[in-house]
Amino acid sequence: AECICPALVLNRTLTDLQMGGNRLKDLGATALANALRGCSTLMTLNLFDNWIAAEGATELSEALRCHSSLSSLCLTLNPLRDEGVEALAPLLSSHTNLTCLHLFYITFGR
Numbered sequence: 001a002e003c004i005c006p007a008l009v010l011n012r013t014l015t016d017l018q019m020g021g022n023r024l025k026d027l028g029a030t031a032l033a034n035a036l037r038g039c040s041t042l043m044t045l046n047l048f049d050n051w052i053a054a055e056g057a058t059e060l061s062e063a064l065r066c067h068s069s070l071s072s073l074c075l076t077l078n079p080l081r082d083e084g085v086e087a088l089a090p091l092l093s094s095h096t097n098l099t100c101l102h103l104f105y106i107t108f109g110r
Contacts, residue, residue, distance in 0.1 A: 001028035005035035015041050020048040020074075029056030033063035043069050048076040048102070054083035061091040070095065074102035081107050 001024050008014070017036075024032065029052045036042060045064070052060075057080050064070055078084070085106065092098065 001032045001035075005031050008032070008035035008039060011039060013041055014039055015069075016044040017042060018044075018046045019050065020046050022050055024050040024052060024056070026053055026056035026059075030059040033059040037063045037066070040067060041069055042067055044072040045070065046072075046074040047078070048074050050078055052078040052080065052084070054081060054087060057084035058087035061087050065091055065094055068095075068097055071097050072100040072102075073098060074100075075106065076102045076104040077106075079107045081109060 001019070001022070008017075019032070022028070024047070029047070029050065032047075033056075036045075047060075052075065057075065057078075064073070075088075080088075080103070085103070085108070092101070
């Protein structure tokens, strides 16, 4: 994720980012979250099967809270567990345009 982040910081037109199956883990998810903070046009973010856990989910949630255009988020097949899902709660409660959230196979439980 680190190699694409500088381009994401500069991009002001990106609406759909598909990065499934890249083994980003928490470190890559954090780098991606930081890069996406200024990308206000993002509507769809697909991060399925990236080994993202609670730390990465927390960073993504914080970064995406200001994205009023985000309507679809996929975190399927990531070991979020309960802590990661709890980290997403503020995003869900404050984000009125988010209409599609995919959390299949996220390993509920501590």
